[in-house]
Amino acid sequence: MGSRASTLLREEEIEEIKKETGFSHSQITRLYSRFTSLDKGENGTLSREDFQRIPELAINPLGDRIINAFFPEGEDQVNFRGFMRTLAHFRPIEDNEKNKNHPASEPLNSRTNKLLFAFRLYDLDRDDKISRDELLQVLRMMVGVNISDEQLGSIADRTIQEADTNGDNSISFNEFIKVLEKVDVEQKMSIRFLH
């Protein structure tokens, strides 16, 4: 029942998540009720199948990569804490956060972290480099069967050529940042969470 949502989440937990992610109290309770409704196994964690049950995500060409971003290496369950940590990347950057300078702990929704999230979608083997092969695989996910291998190959080559500055024929995170420096990442990688 709905009432479970507010009873099972302890105040201290909410406070901790608030500190870590920057979400407000009411956003956290609302997202918790969403989390429990996705949790069909009712065991307090989400599995890959729980995510795949969302039709709009299942038809997303990068759906599997996005789901993957919720799971730390080698794990196949994510708890509410981890769920919120990943969602926090998509919290908009608010004005009062822009001016704060605390390099010790960069907020999860900073420009760099948003870019890192996108970078990881391409970096299949998590070696901090996007190789031609990885780029090709992700491109294939996005276009399906509609573009020939040849054409896709030349798209991948061109993309890597444009981004690669040190000549290792792959894209590092720094090169990735450089390519996207003019893009309004703050806005494009943010979801308007209601207060």
Next chain:
Amino acid sequence: MEDIWCVAVSVFQMWMFVVVFLITLPAMFGLSLGVTGVYIQILVKILEWATIRIQRGRQEQASVPVPLHNGIIERAVSSMKEEIEQLRSSQSLAEGEFALGDAFYFCKKGLESIVDDQVTQRFSSEELVSWNLLTRTNQNFRYISLRLTIIWGIGVFVRYCILLPLRVTLAIIGLSWLVIGTTLVGFLPESSVKNWLSELVHLTCYRICARALSATIHYHNRENKPQKGGICVANHTTPIDVVILANDGCYAMVGQIHGGLLGVLQRSMVKSCPHVWFERSEMKDRHTVTSRLRAHVAAKSKLPIMIFPEGTCINNTSVMMFKKGSFEIGGTIYPVAIKYDPRLGDAFWNSSKHNMVSYLLRTMTSWAIVVNVWYLPPMTIQDGEDAAQFASRVKSAIALQGGLLDLAWDGGLKRAKVKDSLKEEQQKMYSSIIVGQNSTDSPETCSQNSEEQ
């Protein structure tokens, strides 16, 4: 000992007298003593008062959570093409090329659907803006004030100790009347008298059943009521939809033979009235289904067919894809929009969570069922329109009239996985953006279109 027995018997007699003479008999003739009307008015007043109290309580105590308003996030409404073009505008990229930033679009879309999607929430009870004093629909029930708690306590007593036994008695009378009545009528030879009697039995029984749910039904635009030889299509929230519609006229029902209580009813009803029931195995064979329905519609004298083309119960907030089968039969379609008032009780049947009997118990311990039924002007398939397009046109009309959200998604997603073809569509759309005008097939399709025109 005997005294107690006597008292029990006389209480039972009183009870039955009230039920039979004050409720069942008026119900049979479609009369109302106006009790339900007064009851609903009082309820609405109480709920309004409770809402004000809760709001005041929220201001005083910060810990009382604010109820969910419309969703968790706000989404931009723009197409893939527009979004991706926007992404490019800052990069001085020629159109029709891949950019690493394109993944942002899919990323944002994906995360949005994880936080809040249009489909899965249609299969669970709708969230109310304010608490309606029923424990099970309260998202955030906390102790707010003594008076509110007392009212809630009285409510529990009234609902469980007075309304529930009354409603159960009525339901038992109604349903057994249906079984006995239809079976008896079934013995009569085929004639106009039989049809008339059968309609009478159905109508009275449904009226009693409606009383058993304290249903207040407002019919609008009765001049568009489904006629014989037509097909009545409606959105589907609960099996009670059938009772609601049948209170205002007789229909031939279409559906699968169920087991249990529902099966007994179905088998006896078909004896007097030409309902179209299918065995589970027959249901798979679409051809048999269509041909039997077509035969029914072709006989212009037969009752209009009642169909819920969504094929599953949706939570009273939206209309989902209409299966095209019912629109291939031909004949006139009479769309009907049904919208329940969520304040007084949740009518939605969450069939994956509750079975039929426990659902009925929940409904009978709710305040009441208040529902609006709109009959829409009849619709027929237009030239050059296929069944699927026609189905979605009818669906939009129903959604508009009922104030429901018009969704293209298949209600079957409640149980089944999404089809791969939908993902392929997304991929195709994206491909056409990145290869753009260079693609070889687009000029051809252009020329084909111009030839057709």
